[in-house]
Amino acid sequence: MGNSHHNFVDGEWIAAETGETFENVNPADATRAVEAAVAAADGWETTPGPERGRILQAASERLAARKNELTEALIREEGKARPEAAGEVQRAVDIFAYYGAKARDFRGTVKAASSPDTTLYTVQEPMGVAALITPWNYPIAIPAWKLAPALATGNAVVFKPATNAPDVARMLVECLDDAGLPPGVVNMVTGPGSVVGSVFTEHEGVDAVSFTGSTSVGLAVGAAAQEAGKRVQLEMGGKNPTVVMPSADLERAVDIVASGAFGVTGQACTACSRAIVHEDVYDEFLEALVVAAESITVGPGLDGADMGPQVSADELQGTLEYIDIARGEGATLLTGGSRLTGAPYDNGHFVEPTVFADASPEMRISCEEVFGPVLAVLPVGDFEEAMEVANDVEFGLSASIVTQELTEANRFVDEIEAGVAKVNDKTTGLELHVPFGGQKASSSETYREQGDAGLEFYTLSKTVYMNY
Known part of the structure; x- marks a missing residue:
């Protein structure tokens, strides 16, 4: 101090x-x-x-x-x-x-x-x-x-x-x-x-x-x-999902997911660490998401970067270990996945914004809290499967859906097992005058x-x- x-x-x-x-x-x-x-x-x-x-x-x-x-x-x-x-x-x-x-x-x-x-x-x-x-x-x-x-x-x-x-x-x-x-x-x-x-x-x-x-x-x-x-x-803790349905504005959906996953370096209990995406828009969503992740400037906060370092060597090491685990379990690394080195990174704990595709619900990257800028993207065939995957974790803190269908939005609010439910919004960000808290192990x-x-x-x- x-x-x-x-x-x-x-x-x-x-x-x-x-x-x-x-x-x-x-x-x-x-x-x-x-x-x-x-x-x-x-x-x-x-x-x-x-x-x-x-x-x-x-x-x-x-x-x-x-x-x-x-x-x-x-x-x-x-x-x-x-x-x-x-x-x-x-x-x-x-x-x-x-x-x-x-x-x-x-x-x-x-x-x-x-x-x-x-x-x-x-x-x-x-x-x-x-x-x-x-x-x-x-x-x-x-x-x-x-x-x-x-x-x-x-x-x-x-x-x-x-x-x-x-x-x-x-x-x-x-x-x-x-x-x-x-x-x-x-x-x-x-x-x-x-x-x-x-x-x-x-x-x-x-x-x-x-x-x-x-x-x-x-x-x-x-x-x-x-x-x-x-x-x-x-x-x-949390393992917060954003569900992306075919009716979603994909540009907005990508912004919502990227902001929720990589904002504050993913070091938030409400961070989005799972994108659950309908197969009809899966490939298009992934293509745009990779562009968004790679456009993020990583560096010291005092230098005006978009995303800063992890708070400590231990936190960085934990994130890198989960990246290795995801590779070993068969998830497809689309972008990121490495510690950043050289100037100005050598004096901090910097890691690239990381996106894994083709994740399955049983993978550790899909069900354990990482607490770093790492996102698992899971394909689903319909709304029912999306809700099953979203709820099939021990945590229940924050969750969101991106959709233009009123029925899907209302069903999501009714069925999601989370203390915070958002429609067409990122999982992070809280109003101070309404209750905040989770369910289950959160x-x-x-x-x-x-x-x-x-x-x-x-x-x-x-x-x-x-x-x-």
């Missing part, structure tokens, strides 16, 4: 307890963070909603004022292309403004009582302390959409950003601190999940745990948190994030009978 003061506990930036960097954090740092949050929780809960909202709005304004700085930090740290990084920062700005407004009137509802002498109403109360564990691929947007509703509803927070991208998270917490957030209400501790995450999920002072990341880690986090009696929210299927639904996870409902 460029300095040793990477933990924010009880309103102060501190070095790790041991003086060591986050690769070897003392669990005492995480414990101190929880204790600070517990101590601050009651005061923040009793802070009037309009005042909480004012602070969140002020944080939004500070994020907006630092947008260029945040964008460049995100590019350097995570590798996104500049338009993608700027868009993510703007999303964080908008999220805090949205939940700042929500905090002003979020309290409960009044209901009609059976007795004329009774006032019947509900009150939404904060859980207490929420532990937030976030990934590296959206290192400011995902923390924002967890932090903002947690704070809007009166919870104190302990927060662990991903070790691959902690600096932009630090800057986000700085904006909250500058906006007037009381000490202890937000506490950030960097470090590995085996140390920080374990304390956050098991400490008796934590009431709720919200996690976004891989399915394997998420299931372990969820099991530990549930065993410790916490409320749990998990958003995990989610705990408990509470949704974003919009009004994002407030529910962080609150308990109390029903009041006021007789007079």
Whole structure:
């Protein structure tokens, strides 16, 4: 991060307890963070909603004022292309403004009582302390959409950003601190999940745990948190399809698939990694898709490239291994498939946008999450087969169809096993004021994030009978 003061506990930036960097954090740092949050929780809960909202709005304004700085930090740290990084920062700005407004009137509802002498109403109360564990691929947007509703509803927070991208998270917490957030209400501790995450999920002072990341880690986090009696929210992996039918505008279909597959270097849980294409338009679609993939400029985000590097050597290696697996299983490599070398690639983890044709549903490239710019294209004979293939994976996060047939569009929405269904749109890209979450192994299927639904996870409902 460029300095040793990477933990924010009880309103102060501190070095790790041991003086060591986050690769070897003392669990005492995480414990101190929880204790600070517990101590601050009651005061923040009793802070009037309009005042909480004012602070969140002020944080939004500070994020907006630092947008260029945040964008460049995100590019350097995570590798996104500049338009993608700027868009993510703007999303964080908008999220805090949205939940700042929500905090002003979020309290409960009044209901009609059976007795004329009774006032019947509900009150939404904060859980207490929420532990937030976030990934590296959206290192400011995902923390924002967890932090903002947690704070809007009166919870104190302990927060662990991903070790691959902690600096932009630090800057986000700085904006909250500058906006007037009381000490202890937000506490950030960097470090590995085996140390920080374990304390956050098991400490008796934590009431709720919200996690976004891989399915394997998420299931372990969820099991530990549930065993410790916490409320749990998990958003995990995806293997997201776009179905292309004969009635589709093929130029638009290619743009939708390419944007969904290669945007943010394929490093999104909602990225399109399967194109399920009707055989009547299969060859024409593939020809245009290869042209689109080969037109993408790959390079450093600060240099204006369309697609940046993978975040780490490990992520790149995982992508290259899946490319080798796909070749070995008999998929046809149409374009890409190699690591990029030479200037300006030698100092980063760059891979070509990659398209495999003639994939079958049982191939690993068709059913396992790759998390890189690799697309499997599967031919199908009709709509029924397309839906069968789309649903025949363990994940169910985001899915889309490109069609001009109203019946196909409506059947797709009804039959797809996914938390997000899109018609004539890419699988990536989410509105902040509607619920987001997955099905099957993509989610705990408990509470949704974003919009009004994002407030529910962080609150308990109390029903009041006021007789007079």
